[in-house]
Amino acid sequence: MKQPLTLYGPEFSTYVRSVLLCCEEKDIDYNLQDITLKSKKLLNLNPFGRVPVMQDGDYVVYESAAICLYIDTQFQGPALTPTNTVDLVRMQQWISIANCYLDDIIVRNYLLEFAFPSGKTGAIDDDKINLALKLIPQYLATLDHYLSRADYFSGSRPGIADYLIIPMLHYLRKAPRAEELFEQHPIVSQYIKKMLERKSCIKILR
Ligand SMILES: N[C@@H](CCC(=O)N[C@@H](CS)C(=O)NCC(=O)O)C(=O)O
Structure with a gap:
């Protein structure tokens, strides 16, 4: 079975919330982990030091719109991207x-x-x-x-x-x-x- 996506960032962040909203709309499992801003761990995941970051297996993506696009295209559920x-x-x-x-x-x-x-x-x-x-x-x-x-x-x-x-x-x-x-x-x-x-x-x- 596919592991849930890991999302890094604090729940109160507007951008983290954007990604969580997309996950909820698609009804997919995720695991939200808080991460310290400016920490080495975060900089290893995202050299720009911003949250959210998404990890799906070895695949790491940062920038919320890109993460949301990944979620939209990889998972079933209502489309979050128009086709026209x-x-x-x-x-x-x-x-x-x-x-x-x-x-x-x-x-x-x-x-x-x-x-x-x-x-x-x-x-x-x-x-x-x-x-x-x-x-x-x-x-x-x-x-x-x-x-x-x-x-x-x-x-x-x-x-x-x-x-x-x-x-x-x-x-x-x-x-x-x-x-x-x-x-x-x-x-x-x-x-x-x-x-x-x-x-x-x-x-x-x-
Ligand atoms: N363009 C980025 C912006 C991300 C962003 O600025 N996130 C804020 C939290 S809402 C952050 O990481 N702030 C930490 C900082 O500015 O050092 C995205 O779309 O993910």
């Missing part, structure tokens, strides 16, 4: 946006700054927060506009881009000033509500 070019390209677009902009501003500048303040005396860096408060409304407006014409970031059903984005939005919904940030963006709010009703999200996004 228009939706596939859109999904890649949103994966890139999630990795380059949403993670940078929503997670690193905003959420992590409250959780682990980076100021010299352990204080919150107001410049980071102010930049985030300037950009997050613009990003949410873009998401809102896109979702006014599309059901999901991966096409007509949820896919890898959605599972990358929803953990970030879920945390942002609970962050300081969330009500103010989301009040102009009802379509994003409806999307979050719809995603959070999925069995996978109920289990992983607590």
